[in-house]
Amino acid sequence: MRTVLLILILSWSVTVLPAAAPAGQTPGGQPPDLAIRSLAGRDLFNFYCASCHGIDGKGGGHVAPVLKTKPADLTTLSQRNGGIFPGAKVEDVIRGDKRAEAATHGSSDMPVWGPIFRGLDSRKEVNDARIENLVKYIESIQAKVKAD
Numbered sequence: 001m002r003t004v005l006l007i008l009i010l011s012w013s014v015t016v017l018p019a020a021a022p023a024g025q026t027p028g029g030q031p032p033d034l035a036i037r038s039l040a041g042r043d044l045f046n047f048y049c050a051s052c053h054g055i056d057g058k059g060g061g062h063v064a065p066v067l068k069t070k071p072a073d074l075t076t077l078s079q080r081n082g083g084i085f086p087g088a089k090v091e092d093v094i095r096g097d098k099r100a101e102a103a104t105h106g107s108s109d110m111p112v113w114g115p116i117f118r119g120l121d122s123r124k125e126v127n128d129a130r131i132e133n134l135v136k137y138i139e140s141i142q143a144k145v146k147a148d
């Protein structure tokens with residue numbers, strides 16, 4: 001978990017450092033934000049998840065090689081669940097509600113996003129919308145399940 005935090009801080013500081021430069025020294029206008037305002041599932045995924053899970057969701061993000069656990073392929077969730085997208089489970093994983101259960105399968109490199117999203121916005125409905133849209137986006141990138 002400490003490694004994960006370090007990676008997150010490092011990758012965020014790369015994005016955020018320009019913001020630390022005195023005003024007027026960053027050509028090209030607004031410095032990038034630490035958090036994105038978008039509630040769109042695809043934007044959230046690309047911003048918060050793709051570093052590990054890859055832009056295509058298949059687990060090959062640029063941070064993946066340094067993790068102890070390989071990030072899951074998020075395009076085969078339905079395939080691995082008898083053809084049914086496990087929406088509630090995905091939501092639990094994102095919120096961190098099932099950490100106790102996950103811990104029995106070894107230590108996890110997967111950040112717990114629930115508290116992070118809550119820290120980004122104090123409005124519960126905004127956080128719920130973020131998580132709901134992320135889950136829908138992940139559902140939309142599921143590999144086709146082969147008919148038998």
Ligand code: HEC
Pocket residue numbers: 004007044045048049050051052053063067069070071072073074077089090093094102107108109110111113134
């Ligand atoms: C720092 C790397 C990292 C980031 C960033 C990350 N994940 Fe993960 N994720 C993992 C790893 C590693 C696993 C694999 C298994 C575990 O440890 O539970 C995983 C597992 C998962 C699973 C469970 C998949 C399964 O097969 O059961 C879901 C769902 C998931 N991640 C969603 C997300 C979402 C959504 C985001 C962005 C909000 C995200 N992850 C960001 C590393 C990451």
